[in-house]
Amino acid sequence: MSNSSINIVRVAAPLRQQVIDVLRAAISDGRYAPGDRLVERELCETLQVSRPILREALRQLEAEGLVRNVPQRGLEVVTLTAEDVRQIYQVRGALESLAAAEFIAHAGDGQWAQLADAMAAFERAADEGVPSRIQAAKTCFYDTLIAGCGNATMAQILKGLHNRIQLLRGVSLSEPGRLPNTIREMRAIFDALRARDPIRTRHVYDEHIASAARATMQSLGKTRTTRSGVTERDFA
Structure with missing residues (x-):
């Protein structure tokens, strides 16, 4: 490198x-x-x-x-193991879906406007198809959501967790067919939020995290060639 x-x-x-x-x-x-x-x-x-x-x-x-x-x-x-990935997505799913629902109760007008802008930026980046811009826009959406949840402790925990999630985000989005699904899932989350429906928001957010976890595990589980030229399995 x-x-x-x-x-x-x-x-x-x-x-x-x-x-x-x-x-x-x-x-x-x-x-x-x-x-x-x-x-x-x-x-x-x-x-x-x-x-x-x-x-x-x-x-x-x-x-x-x-x-x-x-x-x-x-x-x-770090090289994340299968168990690392499982634990990261387990914690992310529990906390981030709650943060999304809490956003409805606590976000101010400015934060709602920022979320709408972040969603629009993500869809533009997805149309352009540049991976780095897609990841940056997706991160901005999540950061806005977490910042508006009204729970500083949860936001701090998620901020630390997201540093590790960044290692996985590109892997998840690289899985064939993942990007169109991600776009639909993100739109479903945004629409549920905009409808001020916390139950629906948590449901679609849980589906999104579960889908991202599956895509990541599938991608990481594929056969790859190491730098030494030895073919191995990342996960059994």
Whole structure:
């Protein structure tokens, strides 16, 4: 994986946070793939930051479950197991469908307008068919929903969970036929929300999460060829 596209744009945010955001984005969009080593010397040179700043950022990403320290290898991007995926979607389904229903009760006019804009942006991105834009627009929709749920604790938990979900979102959307289903499911969620129907909202949201989980497991379960050229099964 080439590091040439990873860089820091100096803004007002603390440098440590900028490094975290840049590396998190590089992991979520696949520039750093599962199993890729994160070599401190190379990252310091690429990002033009000191080793202490980089180490603080990497510790945060490790706490978020995006990287792990492997004996005799050092830090690398996590490779999620079948059980990891099952647990992530189980927790996501329980909390996110509740957050969607709570949005109806707590969202203000501005948040409803933001949600409508996010839905329109997602449908435009889906029409364009650019994976990175689809993922970004989908994330924006979820973030708006969670921000308006009125439960700061649940929003904080989901924010942390979504950092790991980003590792799976591209896998789910890459499954043949998944995108048209995703569009229909997202529209069903939005329509249920707009109708102010919390029961229907939770039902269609549960269906969406279950469908995403199935697509992810199917995609990850397919035979693939490792970088060493050995063919293996991700999951039995």
